[in-house]
Amino acid sequence: MKLRYVLLAAAALVATPFAAQATPDDDLQHYREFFMKKFPGVPLEEFANGVYAIDATARENWEAIEEFPPYEPDVEAGKVLFETPFKNGKGYASCFPNDGIGVAQNYPMWDREKGRVVTLELAVNECREANGEKALKPFKGEIAQVLAYMAYTSRGNITNVEIPKDDPRALEAYESGKHFYFARRGQLNFSCAHCHFDNAGQLLRSDRLSPALGHTTHWPVYRAKWNELGTLDRRFKGCNEQVRAKALENQSEEYRNLEYFLAHMSNGIPLNGPGARK
Numbered sequence: 046m047k048l049r050y051v052l053l054a055a056a057a058l059v060a061t062p063f064a065a066q067a068t069p070d071d072d073l074q075h076y077r078e079f080f081m082k083k084f085p086g087v088p089l090e091e092f093a094n095g096v097y098a099i100d101a102t103a104r105e106n107w108e109a110i111e112e113f114p115p116y117e118p119d120v121e122a123g124k125v126l127f128e129t130p131f132k133n134g135k136g137y138a139s140c141f142p143n144d145g146i147g148v149a150q151n152y153p154m155w156d157r158e159k160g161r162v163v164t165l166e167l168a169v170n171e172c173r174e175a176n177g178e179k180a181l182k183p184f185k186g187e188i189a190q191v192l193a194y195m196a197y198t199s200r201g202n203i204t205n206v207e208i209p210k211d212d213p214r215a216l217e218a219y220e221s222g223k224h225f226y227f228a229r230r231g232q233l234n235f236s237c238a239h240c241h242f243d244n245a246g247q248l249l250r251s252d253r254l255s256p257a258l259g260h261t262t263h264w265p266v267y268r269a270k271w272n273e274l275g276t277l278d279r280r281f282k283g284c285n286e287q288v289r290a291k292a293l294e295n296q297s298e299e300y301r302n303l304e305y306f307l308a309h310m311s312n313g314i315p316l317n318g319p320g321a322r323k
C-alpha cells in the first residue's frame with residue numbers, strides 16, 4: 046500500500062501552478078479549462094457525477110445503484126425533520142430564503158455581518174440554536190438527512206457561489222480555502238490537488254481519482270463504504286486522514302473556507318444531491 050503511494054507521489058506534479066494574482070473568476074475559468082482539456086468530451090454538467098463521469102465501468106454499477114437510490118429513505122426522513130416544528134413552534138423554513146426550498150446552490154454563502162463563510166450545514170445548526178434547539182451532531186444521521194432533503198429540493202439548480210467583490214474578507218476566505226487545497230500535508234506530504242487535479246483519472250489502489258471540478262454538487266453522499274449517508278466534512282476528514290494528516294474540526298473555519306473555494310470552482314454545474322458513491 047505504502048509503495049503505491051510513493052509511486053503516485055513520484056508521478057505527481059508540483060501543485061498546479063496557477064497565477065498567484067488570479068481572481069476567483071480567473072480561477073474558475075482556468076480550473077474548468079484544465080479539467081475539460083484533461084477529460085475531453087465530458088460535458089460540464091457531467092462533472093457533478095464525480096468519478097462516474099470519467100470511468101465507464103464504474104458508471105454502469107453506479108447507474109444500477111441509482112435505480113433504487115440508497116439515500117431515498119434519508120430524503121424522506123429529512124423531509125419529516127425539516128417540516129417538524131421546533132419546540133417554539135417555528136421551523137427551519139423561518140431561517141432561509143424561499144422557506145429553505147431549492148436554496149442549496151447558493152451555499153456556502155458569505156456572511157457580511159459576521160465576516161465569515163456560512164455553509165448550509167452551519168446555517169441549519171445555527172437556525173436550530175436561534176430557536177432554542179441543540180445543534181445536530183456532525184457527519185451523519187439527522188444533520189445529513191436534513192441536508193439530503195434540502196439538496197433534493199435543489200436538484201437541477203445551478204451552483205452559484207458568490208465571492209462578493211466589495212468585501213475583501215470574502216476574498217481572503219476564498220484564498221485561504223485555495224491555499225488549503227494546494228498545500229502539502231500529512232506524512233505522505235500530499236495536497237488535495239495532487240490527487241484531484243494532477244492525478245485525477247488515475248488509479249490509487251482500487252479507486253479511480255475523481256476530478257475536483259464538481260466535487261461539491263451532490264452532498265450529502267450515501268457511501269457504500271460508510272453504509273450510510275455522510276456530509277462533505279466527513280469526506281474532507283477522510284481525505285485528510287488518507288495522507289495521515291490530522292483531520293480538522295467539523296465546520297472549522299478551514300473546512301468552511303475550503304468548501305467555499307471548492308464550491309466556487311463548480312459554479313455553473315447543476316446540483317444533483319444527495320449522491321451515491323462507492
Ligand code: HEC
Pocket residue numbers: 094095096226235236237238239240241249252253254255256260261266280281284285287288303322
Ligand atoms: C492520496 C490521494 C487523495 C488526497 C491527497 C485527497 N483525496 Fe479526496 N479522494 C481520494 C479518493 C481515493 C477518493 C474516492 C474516489 C474519488 O471520488 O476520487 C476521494 C474522494 C473525494 C471527494 C468525493 C468525491 C465525490 O464525487 O463524491 C471529495 C469531495 C474529496 N475527495 C476532497 C478532497 C479534499 C478537499 C482533499 C484535501 C484535503 C482531498 N480530497 C485529498 C483521494 C485523495
